[in-house]
Amino acid sequence: MKRSFTELVYKVVKSIPAGKVSTYKSVAKYAGAPGAYRAVGTVMRKNPDIKNIPCHRVVGSDGRMHGYAFGEGLSTKIRKLKNEGIVFEGDKISLQRFELKEM
């Protein structure tokens, strides 16, 4: 496969450990395209293998959920995150506590 923005994004997302999350914006930055956070969402939606790409660990910059293309959507995403130890405060989570800052 040809090296592409998409591949880089998947690679970054795969590196997010359980119990931690990252934002679309941050992922874009790590993928080398600081301003392509919008595209990151597009890529996530077309996630080819949910088995190896933990796309549920990617949330909005304000710690809020945006979408999830598998299972029952956001419900499934939230369930998975909680299952990994993420704590929800209402409909959002604390990026202060769970956002992955380093790779």
Add this chain to the structure above:
DNA sequence: ATTATGACCCGAT
């Protein structure tokens, strides 16, 4: 090549 779309984000109201 052009147009439309979306799991985004930020500044202004």
Add this chain to the structure above:
DNA sequence: AATCGGGCCATAA
């Protein structure tokens, strides 16, 4: 604090 509008970027058609 909540809502609105505009801008951004890679893909799909």
